[in-house]
Amino acid sequence: MTPAALAELVRATAVDVLSARGLDPAALPTAVTIERPRNPEHGDYATNLALQTAKKVGVTSRDLAGWLADALTGTDAISSVEVAGPGFLNLRLAADAQGAIVRDVLAAGEAYGRGDQLAGTRINLEFVSANPTGPIHLGGTRWAAVGDALGRILTANGGEVTREYYFNDAGAQIDRFVRSLIAAAKGEPAPEDGYAGGYIGDIAAEVLRQEPGALTGEDSHEVFRRIGVNLMFEEIKKDLHDFGTDFDVFFHEDSLHRSGAVTKAVEQLKGSGALYFENGAWWLRSTEFGDDKDRVVIKSDGDPAYIAGDIAYLVDKRSRGFDLCIYMLGADHHGYIGRLKAAASALGDDPASVEVLIGQMVNLVSEGKPVRMSKRAGTVITMQDLVDAVGVDAARYAMSRSSVDSSLDIDLDLLRKRSNDNPVFYVQYAHSRICSVLRNAADLGMTGNESFELLRHDREGDLIRTVGEFPRVVATAGELREPHRIARYLEELAGTLHRFYDTPECRVLPRGDDEATEVQRARLSLCTATRQVFANGLALLGVTAPERM
Known part of the structure; x- marks a missing residue:
């Protein structure tokens, strides 16, 4: 019996108890809280x-x-109930009821842990969206791992998720990038406000290879812009793909300006009175919608401010039928929470349709010292630097296992270790350990059974109940937008598995020429179910589940 099923049983029983005593069952909470006590006793x-x-x-x-x-106590699923303290209930499941968890996992397979909480909800999940002016840095790498994992988790909870990358191909940063390419092509230093690093020289050389006369023509700036930005963006997409992160939509900021969508959105806000004119500029009355200050939408020189594109982009997302628009932004974008929700309200939309997640900084550490320089990008560490150092699995797992609300220090030396101190190794090894048991069992011709009522040892019960927590963890991770809950759960599951497997009384395989007992075959089925949960959990993080290590 899973925690969710137990919660339903407890609530149904409470309805009967209250009704029998003439008390109102409507006083019961809609959802009954079921928790595992810290002390198993x-x-x-x-x-x-x-x-x-x-x-x-x-x-x-x-x-x-x-x-x-x-x-x-009178139900088949409960073996005993104790009243503790002022009115807590401590429940022990009947052995067969616990075994139902294992049956559920084996029956569901890859679908175990999935739910329908978000069924019918169309979600636009925008993440990474790094400027196409250089390789993806560590902040973007964190969003690539966390955003992709969140997309998988929201899908597992029934949501219809579209992963979107907002391609910032308009604005001053593109001009600085192009001027940096031209300077490199001429053999000159980068402009003072430009971009440096070996990648600039590489792209400039490729532009000249494709267009040998790029420096001499009248449209030199446009040639370097057209080819150079595309080369940079293709490299970004390749790095993301190699990292296991792919997108359904690449949306170009420039298209909002060229199509007139920005102008249309601004005129809509003017018509509704959400904008006012002051000091030569048009301002959004964002403080009336919960923002900390009013925002300039059209500057005094007549050019749109960056928020104008944001407003048009939100209109576009909602026009495409998305019920929920999630933005995953960097630590320097905290002000976007208020302004995007204010924009939604000003447009007459529900601010709850907009969610903004802010990710904090990432630092690399090696030999106890910060790692600050990239071989290729110069002043920043890139996604490729991290992958080259520790591999995709370790990089993704390390980025996903901590709340994005906190800054993150990644110890490269730790992630290179093949030991239990390395969290991704610890979890992957647990999966491969079970795979080894299953291979050995197959060699012996040993199969599992469903005699789960025989699994009465405390270590067996701990493992079954931990396996049973997985659907709730997936649901909570989706509800709170916190993929790190999956990683932390998998580490708990790994520890529970190792304690079970290392307990002599819980031996799975028979010794020597002994025949496998019924309880050993039940344990084998438990191992099979546990392996499935490891595989499902790692898949939600976009991390492989190796069968051998």
Whole structure:
């Protein structure tokens, strides 16, 4: 019985208990909280339902907890219930009810952990969106890993997810990039406000190879812009693909200006009174919609400010039928939370249709010292630098296992280790360890069974219950937009597996020429189910599940 199924049983039982005593079941919470106690001696699961409900129906929490305990003890799935403290319920599952978790995993296979919480919801997930003026740096690498994992998790929860990359091919940064290419092509130093690094020289040389007369023509700037930006962006897309991150849509910022979408959005806001004219500029009344200050939309020189493109882009996303638009932005974009929600409100839209996630900085450390210089990009460390140092799996896992709300220090020396100190190795090794057991069992002609009522050892119960937590972890990771919950769960599962496997009383394979017992065959099925959960969890992070290490 999974925690979700147990929550339904507890609530249904509570409805019956209250109804039988003439008390109103409407006082019960819609969702019953089921948790695993920190101390396993307190039971398999615990709930505070009596504490939440008693006062609302006019009884003491201890009395209500006692009534619930008596009723639940009479069900087939519960072996015992204890009332603790002011009214907590500690529950122990019957062995066969625990075994139902293993059956569920084996039956669902790759679908185990998936839910329908977001069914029917069309989600636009925009992430990375790095300027096409250089290779992807560590901040973009973090979003590539976390954003791709979030997309997988939202899909696993039933959402219809479109991964989108906003290609910033308009604005001053593109002009600086082009001037840097031209300077490199001429053998001159980079402009003071330009871009440096070996990649600039490489791209400039490729432009000249494709257009030998690029420096002499009247449209030199346009030639370097057209070819150079495309070369840089193709390299970005290749790096992302090699990192396991692909996009459904590459949206060009420049298209919003060329199509007139920016002008149209601005006129719409003028017509609704959401813009006002002051000091020669047009301002969005964003403070009326929760922003910390009003924002300039059309500058005094008549050019659109950057937010004008953001507004037009939001209009475009919503016109494409997306119910939810998630933006994943860097640490220097915190102000975008208020301004994008204000823009949605000013357009007459629901601000809840916009979510902005802010990711903090990433630092690399080696031999206890910060790593700051890239061989190719000069002043920044790139995605390719990290992948070259530790590989795609370690890089993705390291980027995904911590909350994006916090800055992240990545220890390159740790990620190169093949030891349990390395979290990605720890999890992948757990998966490969089970695969080894399954191969050995196959060589012995040993198969699993469904006699899960025989799995009564504490280590067996711990592993079954941890496996059973996976659907809830996936649901919570999707609801809170926190892929790191998957990684931390997998590390907990790995530890639980290793403790189970290293317990002599829980031996899976028979010794020597002994025949496999029924309980050993049940343990083999448990191992098969656990391997499936590792594979499913790693797949959500975009990390491989190796069968041999």
